[in-house]
Amino acid sequence: xxxxxxxxxxxxxxxxxxxxxxxxxxxDKIKESACHVLCLxxxxxxxxxxxxxxxxxxxxxxxxxxxxxxxxxxxxxxVWNNSLFDGTIIQVNSYAITIKLIxxxxxxxxxxxxxxxxxxxxxxxxxxxxxxxxxxxxxxNWALGGxxxxxxxxDNRNRPGGSRRNESFQ
Amino acid sequence: xxxxxxxxxxxxxxxxxxxxxSFTWRHMQADPLLVKLDWVFTSNSWTSAFPATFVQPLxxxxxxxxxxxxxxxxxxxxxSMFRFENFWxxxxxxxxxxxxxxxxxxxxxxxxxNLSSRLKHARDxxxxxxxxxxxxxxLIYNCKWxxxxxxxxxxxQNLSRMExxxxxxxxxxxxxxxxxxxIY
Numbered sequence: 001x002x003x004x005x006x007x008x009x010x011x012x013x014x015x016x017x018x019x020x021x022x023x024x025x026x027x028d029k030i031k032e033s034a035c036h037v038l039c040l041x042x043x044x045x046x047x048x049x050x051x052x053x054x055x056x057x058x059x060x061x062x063x064x065x066x067x068x069x070x071x072x073x074x075x076x077x078x079v080w081n082n083s084l085f086d087g088t089i090i091q092v093n094s095y096a097i098t099i100k101l102i103x104x105x106x107x108x109x110x111x112x113x114x115x116x117x118x119x120x121x122x123x124x125x126x127x128x129x130x131x132x133x134x135x136x137x138x139x140x141n142w143a144l145g146g147x148x149x150x151x152x153x154x155d156n157r158n159r160p161g162g163s164r165r166n167e168s169f170q
Numbered sequence: 171x172x173x174x175x176x177x178x179x180x181x182x183x184x185x186x187x188x189x190x191x192s193f194t195w196r197h198m199q200a201d202p203l204l205v206k207l208d209w210v211f212t213s214n215s216w217t218s219a220f221p222a223t224f225v226q227p228l229x230x231x232x233x234x235x236x237x238x239x240x241x242x243x244x245x246x247x248x249x250s251m252f253r254f255e256n257f258w259x260x261x262x263x264x265x266x267x268x269x270x271x272x273x274x275x276x277x278x279x280x281x282x283x284n285l286s287s288r289l290k291h292a293r294d295x296x297x298x299x300x301x302x303x304x305x306x307x308x309l310i311y312n313c314k315w316x317x318x319x320x321x322x323x324x325x326x327q328n329l330s331r332m333e334x335x336x337x338x339x340x341x342x343x344x345x346x347x348x349x350x351x352x353i354y
Binding site: 006007008009010011012013014015020021022024025027028029032033035041108110128131132134136139140141142143144145146147148149150151152153155156157158159 | 172173174175177178180181183185186192193194195202203204205206207208209210211212213215216219220222223225226228231232233234235236237238239240241242243310314325345348349351352
């Protein structure tokens with residue numbers, strides 16, 4: 001049975017995952033979006049196991065990769081549906097998780113990078129350097145998304161301004 | 171040139187725009203600062219492999235960031251799934267609905283066939299019955315719709331005090347509804 005359904009990847013900077021309220025909200029967004037892949041940023045959690053994932057993921061989101069938070073900051077989590085996708089973890093660091101997914105039905109390949117760019121200016125340069133040197137030659141069909149903590153132009157703010165969050169580094 | 175833009179162009183990436191949304195993050199204050207901090211980019215090969223790709227922003231029940239869905243035009247099979255909800259059992263109409271179908275399904279000589287036929291009939295009638303059952307999902311859906319509308323409005327103009335207070339109330343209500351859904 002093939003109803004031309006889309007693949008859906010849910011992204012969310014959750015600002016800390018450690019509460020029942022967050023689990024409820026994530027579970028509800030998974031349901032609302034009917035996503036096959038979940039990419040969370042700023043989990044503020046140092047480790048995940050299958051038991052913890054079940055607090056907010058339905059049974060079909062059953063494979064995962066995480067990047068631990070450093071203390072209470074950062075942290076990434078990517079979860080995918082293993083019966084739809086054969087997934088391989090390609091790279092994990094504090095800025096990103098890259099996974100390679102091969103659809104078990106049409107054998108199409110995707111690379112999905114879940115990104116969390118630091119908000120602190122010094123770390124932004126390190127993030128930019130990592131991105132600049134990223135070896136993407138083998139990234140067939142690559143999508144990267146998430147919270148970059150960066151803006152592309154002044155219109156990306158509702159008022160001109162301040163360097164409070166240092167979104168740009170011209 | 172903005173370094174971020176330089177990186178994006180060096181990597182040969184294409185930005186996927188968020189349908190109908192200019193900003194993704196809101197500083198929680200009365201006169202909020204709104205910024206687009208969340209992005210999705212794809213490679214050139216992606217564009218040719220999955221031309222029907224777009225980003226759908228969702229409502230923001232918690233967190234100061236919105237969540238969003240990258241929708242990828244690719245064919246994956248859709249199972250025709252029946253989900254049994256545990257809270258149905260406590261519902262007054264449940265037993266009646268099941269037993270009516272259970273006893274009224276056609277009788278076969280083969281016991282296995284009998285059982286499977288009855289289960290099928292019970293499933294079909296539960297599907298129909300459950301459609302009119304819970305207003306919980308509908309209420310949650312409505313809350314989300316209102317939150318999405320207010321967030322969209324805030325993209326264009328500052329919200330009035332009344333609108334902001336209303337949003338706080340709707341968020342609180344929405345968490346309560348989600349909690350009762352979880353308990354079910």
